[in-house]
Amino acid sequence: MSIGEDEASTSEVEGFEGIFKRYYSYVVRQVMRIIPAQSVAEDIAQEIFIRLYHVDRSEIENIEAWLAKSATNGAYNYIRSEKRHRARIEKERQQAEKISQSAEIHWINQEEIESVRKALILLSERDRNLLLLKFEGFNYEELAQIIQVKKESVGTLLTRAKERFRSLYFQRKEEEQDCTVTSKERYKLT
Structure with missing residues (x-):
């Protein structure tokens, strides 16, 4: 690097520092017109000045207008990215909720299936077969x-089988709830 290039580089840095000192608060105010948060406005202003540092300033005709436009664009970009970020978080929350609900529903369904099986086992073989065959779509004949x-x-037998099933099913449900309450009470005592 020659002495002339070194002096040009130094004057360029000094020129940038002058622009920064002169326009920093202006850029922050421009951003705060759109985003009223001081810290966010300062972050956006920093990004704008970093961009300005890397741009060939000799090609910019009006530095104040460039900074104002960059401040406005930076603020709107921030708002858009925040909206996307919030939407992504909301979508993830809804997905997690769906998974949680579907896992809960699956667990409840499994418990229900197990309760039905236990009640069916307690029925006589004829009642059990009658209910299962009717459930599979067989007609009375x-x-x-x-x-x-x-x-x-068949109609009378089906009605009686359904009544026995309901009775056994709800009896088992009550027993399960009593066991759950009893085990919860025991847990509280310890």
Whole structure:
């Protein structure tokens, strides 16, 4: 580097410092017209001056206008990025909530299936088969043939099987709740 280049570089830095000292508060005020947060405005102003430092200032006709335009654009860019950031956070929160809810629903469904199975096991084989076959879509005539009864009896048998199932199902549910309450009470005592 020659002495002439070194002097040009020094005067360039001194020129930038002068621009910075003269216009920094102006740029911050321009940003604060759009974003009323002092610290955010100062951060944006810093970014603008870093950009200005790396730009060939000889190509800029009106430095004040360039800084004002950059301040406005910087503020709007910040607002857009904040909106995207908030939208991304909200979307992630909703996804997490969905996953949490679906896991909870899955767990509840599994508990329900297990309760139904336990109640079905307690039914007589004929009642259990009758309910399962009806659930699978068999009509009364087919059910009568499978369990070897008259077609006219199927409705009555189904109704009684449903009543027994409901009774056993809700009885088991109550027992499970009583066990849960009892274990919670024991846990509180310890």
